[in-house]
Amino acid sequence: xxxxxxxxxQGVLEGDQSEVGAGVQNALETNHSPSExxxxxxxxxxxxxxxxxxxxxxxxxxxxxxxxxxQAGMAILKPLxxxxxxxxxxxxxxxxxxxxxxxxxxxxxxMMLEGAGFEVIDLGVDVAPEKFxxxxxxxxxxxxxxxxxxxxxxxxxxVIIEAIEQAGLRTxxxxxxxxxxxTQDYADQVGADGFAQDASRAARLATTTLDK
Amino acid sequence: xxxxMNSQERVLATIRRETxxxxxxxxxxxxxxxxxxMTNGGTYEDFIEKYDLDAIMCGPSYRKExxxxxxxxDEWGVTRMVGHEAYPMPVHSxxxxxxxxxxxxxxxxxxxxPHRIAAMKERISRFKGKRAIIVPLRDVWSNPRDLMGYExxxxxxATEPDLVNALVxxxxxxxxxxxDVAAELGGDxxxxxxxxxxxxxxxxxxxxxxxxxxxxxxxxVDAIHDxxxxxxxxxxxxxxxxxxxxxxAGIDGIDPIDPVAGLDLATIKQKWGxxxxxKGNVDCAxxxxxxxxxxxxxxxxxCIRAAGEGGxxxxxxxxxxxxxxxxxxxTTMLDAIREYGTYPLDMxxxxx
Numbered sequence: 001x002x003x004x005x006x007x008x009x010q011g012v013l014e015g016d017q018s019e020v021g022a023g024v025q026n027a028l029e030t031n032h033s034p035s036e037x038x039x040x041x042x043x044x045x046x047x048x049x050x051x052x053x054x055x056x057x058x059x060x061x062x063x064x065x066x067x068x069x070x071q072a073g074m075a076i077l078k079p080l081x082x083x084x085x086x087x088x089x090x091x092x093x094x095x096x097x098x099x100x101x102x103x104x105x106x107x108x109x110x111m112m113l114e115g116a117g118f119e120v121i122d123l124g125v126d127v128a129p130e131k132f133x134x135x136x137x138x139x140x141x142x143x144x145x146x147x148x149x150x151x152x153x154x155x156x157x158x159v160i161i162e163a164i165e166q167a168g169l170r171t172x173x174x175x176x177x178x179x180x181x182x183t184q185d186y187a188d189q190v191g192a193d194g195f196a197q198d199a200s201r202a203a204r205l206a207t208t209t210l211d212k
Numbered sequence: 213x214x215x216x217m218n219s220q221e222r223v224l225a226t227i228r229r230e231t232x233x234x235x236x237x238x239x240x241x242x243x244x245x246x247x248x249x250m251t252n253g254g255t256y257e258d259f260i261e262k263y264d265l266d267a268i269m270c271g272p273s274y275r276k277e278x279x280x281x282x283x284x285x286d287e288w289g290v291t292r293m294v295g296h297e298a299y300p301m302p303v304h305s306x307x308x309x310x311x312x313x314x315x316x317x318x319x320x321x322x323x324x325x326p327h328r329i330a331a332m333k334e335r336i337s338r339f340k341g342k343r344a345i346i347v348p349l350r351d352v353w354s355n356p357r358d359l360m361g362y363e364x365x366x367x368x369x370a371t372e373p374d375l376v377n378a379l380v381x382x383x384x385x386x387x388x389x390x391x392d393v394a395a396e397l398g399g400d401x402x403x404x405x406x407x408x409x410x411x412x413x414x415x416x417x418x419x420x421x422x423x424x425x426x427x428x429x430x431x432x433v434d435a436i437h438d439x440x441x442x443x444x445x446x447x448x449x450x451x452x453x454x455x456x457x458x459x460x461a462g463i464d465g466i467d468p469i470d471p472v473a474g475l476d477l478a479t480i481k482q483k484w485g486x487x488x489x490x491k492g493n494v495d496c497a498x499x500x501x502x503x504x505x506x507x508x509x510x511x512x513x514x515c516i517r518a519a520g521e522g523g524x525x526x527x528x529x530x531x532x533x534x535x536x537x538x539x540x541x542x543t544t545m546l547d548a549i550r551e552y553g554t555y556p557l558d559m560x561x562x563x564x
Contacts, residue, residue, distance in 0.1 A: 015370065059417045061370035064363060101293050101300050104362040105410075125293075151497045152536040180411055181472060181497045198412060 004030060005041040008073060012045035013052075015065025017072040024073040034080040038117065042073050046115025050200035060108065063199065067111030074114065088119040090210050093135045093173075094145040095123035097160060100153035105179060108199035109145060116203040118143075129156075129163035136169045143206055148179040157182075158190040174209045178202055219266035223344035223526065224400060227442045227464050227489045231523030235516065235553030237546060238267035238344070240405060240446050240467060241532035250539050257338065263546055266526075267344035270335045270399065272328045272390055274321065287321040290358045304361030312375050320355075320382060323389040333397055340398045346444070347399040349390055351432050352425045353406035355383035369416055373424050384428045388435045395439035402436045402443050403467070409449025411473040418453045430461040437462065444491065448531060449473045455484065465489035468530050472497050478518035481525070489524045494545055496529040500537045505544045512548035517562045520553065527553060 001009065004027040011019035027037050049066040052058040058066075081088075092113050096106045103125045113120050121139050123131055132144065144164070148154040157177055164170050174193040177186075187195035194209055196202035217225065217233045225232040242259065251258045260268045276286040284292050289308035292300040309315050322328070336345050356379045357365045368376050387404075394402060408414055414421060436443045444465035445458055450473035458466065466484065469475045469492035477493050484490070494500060494511045503511070512527060519525040527549045533542055552562055 056413070059413075059420070060415045061366045061420065062417075064367050065370050068367070103301070103304075104366075107363065150534070150536075151501055152534060155536075198410075 001040060004032065008037065008041040009045040012042060012066050012069045013048060015062065015069050017069045020069040021072040021076065024076045034077045034084060035086045038077055042070050043117050046070050050112060050203060053200045063108065067115060070115050089117035090142040091119045091139060092143045092145055092206060093121045093123060093139055093141040095127035095132065096125040097146050097148045097153055097156035098126055098128045099156055100148050100150055101125045102149040106147045109202045112199040112203035113206055116207055118206060129160045132160050133163050133167045133169065136164065136173055141173055142210055143174045143176060145176045148182060151181045154181050161191055176202065176205060176209065219343040220341060220400065223266050226524060226526050227401060227444065229489055229524035231555050234555060235520055235549055236266035236526045237528055237549045238265045238526065239528055239533050240403065243533060243535040245535055246533060246539060257335065260343065267346045268339050269346050269348050270332050271348040273331050275327065288359060302358045302361055304363055307359060307361040307364050309359045309379060310364065315375065315379055320386040323386055323393065329393050336397045344400045345398055346401045346403050347394040348403050349387050351387065351404040351406045352380050352384055352428045353408050356380050366415065369420055369424060377424050380425060380428045384432050387432065391435055391439045395441060399441055402441050403446055405446040407448040409447060409451045411450060413450050414453055421454055422457065426457055433462045450475065459484060459487050463488055465491060467491035468528065469493040471495050471530050477515055481519040485524055490519050491526040491528050493530040496531050496534060496537055500529055500541045500545065503541060508541050508544045509548045512545055513552055513562045516552055516557065520557050
């Protein structure tokens, strides 16, 4: 890794927004391509952040500031990546299910997915089944992620999966679910393709799901 | 052990870790819709009496008003999206405190405002001496979280700990001022439900918790005891890493020993039961929602076997009686607690 990419990588690990923004600018000016910066600095840095989180070194604040620093770099790179026709790793539609207004977990998953190189379309909170269906039609994502924090709102998950089946779209998209009351057993029971217990594992699961 | 205790005596014996006549039961929170349906349109007070719960929550009231389509603004300056939830989360982008300048120009609501305590006073006077009066207040986490937004607080913990520290101080001073009111009106126990953990672990590192929040938490616990009340701390999640801090700070009870987060009632009782009373943990994510009546009875028996011996234990749901709990399963739980929870416990029967 070049010194400039190393600076960006460290900046993400330390959650230093301005260091990452300046680092990305410098790297571009010294002929590093946008995809090189993404693939060799930002994505590996967020992968390391995920590992540190899973190992119990990082907690939610450290993960949030790292993700924020990564986003500072992505804000500069994104238009260039689009302009250059560089394809992202995959496309994800994400939302908190109908009746549920909690968004911290969903936002963390969004940040970690972006950090893993996904394009993420965030539908927000309290998302109705028909909105998920529309988003699949509009964006043609590889993966749909849903979260529910409450036992009561968790019941929306099978309703949404049913709506996607009814619309004939179930085979078009992998469905991953998460949230406090959600378990692997529940994911199996409602016919989801996967479950992750935290944001870091969700990003890894999304990556491996693409390969299947 | 004593016979014929009333509810107040039963709960107070329990929080002192003595053996009451039978295991008390009460809930941190009960869904308003269930209250209405299970009392034929009655009130929370009617519910407590009808189902003979041993403690009643008597907390201060805060006003909120609709400000625009789908949002409310409360006395703290916090905006929330109106939804189906009893406790909608604040809207992060509208958080009133983002900087030290925001904090300096912000004041918490008047703790002594007449509307704050009117309903509380009436409820306490109705139940004082009969059932344990629990005053639900907030400790070090929930008010700062609402004022900065969830993400805002978590980020500021990492980037501006001095700002968070100053905010926590201002908020805990408000809660401590409310202790004057709670004690004067006749509160027996203070309970606070600030959740600082998810299913896996604490949201912030134990190191960060100890450096920013614990000193305020300790001051809070001391203030409760200075007002001659007990303190039953409630928090969801896997709190193993900080439970020792709570105990060291002097809490008298812990609730609800979250099974979804992998906490085991017997283990907690064994490790901490000599220092704190324990409340929990019939699983309200599964058993009280989708279980059979037999499952509920088995769950109650398991809880009593795990934590009942020697007293210092209140049996309840693992969090709250939320809108997904089936009324029949909840009443089955109450019946089972009374059936199997009389001291001395019949361990043979509990094991069948």
